[in-house]
Amino acid sequence: MNNVVCRIVLLVCLSMIPFVGYATANLEVNTPAIVNLKQSMQSRHGELAPYYVSGAVGLTYDGLIAIRDANSIPLAKRQLVNSFVAAENQDRSALYREIARANSHPEWEKDIRVTFSQRWINLAKPGWWYQTANSTWARK
Amino acid sequence: MRKILVTIGLLVFVNILPACVTINIYFPAAAAEKAADKIIEEVWQLESEEE
Numbered sequence: 001m002n003n004v005v006c007r008i009v010l011l012v013c014l015s016m017i018p019f020v021g022y023a024t025a026n027l028e029v030n031t032p033a034i035v036n037l038k039q040s041m042q043s044r045h046g047e048l049a050p051y052y053v054s055g056a057v058g059l060t061y062d063g064l065i066a067i068r069d070a071n072s073i074p075l076a077k078r079q080l081v082n083s084f085v086a087a088e089n090q091d092r093s094a095l096y097r098e099i100a101r102a103n104s105h106p107e108w109e110k111d112i113r114v115t116f117s118q119r120w121i122n123l124a125k126p127g128w129w130y131q132t133a134n135s136t137w138a139r140k
Numbered sequence: 141m142r143k144i145l146v147t148i149g150l151l152v153f154v155n156i157l158p159a160c161v162t163i164n165i166y167f168p169a170a171a172a173e174k175a176a177d178k179i180i181e182e183v184w185q186l187e188s189e190e191e
Contacts, residue, residue, distance in 0.1 A: 005145060009148045009152075027168065034179075038179060042182060042185065105167075108167050111169070116176045118173075120180060123180050
């Protein structure tokens with residue numbers, strides 16, 4: 001009898017382990033604010049992509065983007081590209097902040113930014129430029 | 141038998157409770173990486189099979 005009870009209790013304990021894991025498995029990234037930011041960045045990407053390829057714009061080590069080589073942008077377009085970069089950086093910063101907030105941990109913002117900065121660079125296409133930790137530019 | 145049950149119950153409680161608290165304090169790096177990849181793939185319209 002005692003043995004049976006012990007087995008049942010053990011079974012209950014073991015069956016709870018997946019629930020403990022579940023809480024760590026996912027971050028909340030589907031709030032309206034985050035979805036809006038994603039859409040805004042996605043529609044801007046079409047405008048920015050040629051400049052990633054040409055090396056005019058690169059990915060910074062802190063999870064943003066920056067003008068790397070302004071001279072490669074035709075003068076007439078420079079202002080426009082500048083405004084895209086500024087808008088993109090605003091969205092990116094807001095995205096990191098919103099993900100932290102959506103998960104009830106505003107203090108995670110910095111960690112989320114660090115994670116994103118690594119992943120942007122990791123998923124960047126060959127030929128795109130990115131900034132290394134010592135602020136120098138490298139080509140993927 | 142009752143004593144054993146109570147002991148085991150207490151043990152479970154003591155073990156599970158801090159685990160829940162811990163999850164909420166430490167930054168879930170793996171989950172963040174997964175979430176970041178998903179968002180980046182959407183924003184850059186990459187194929188998720190690529191990586």
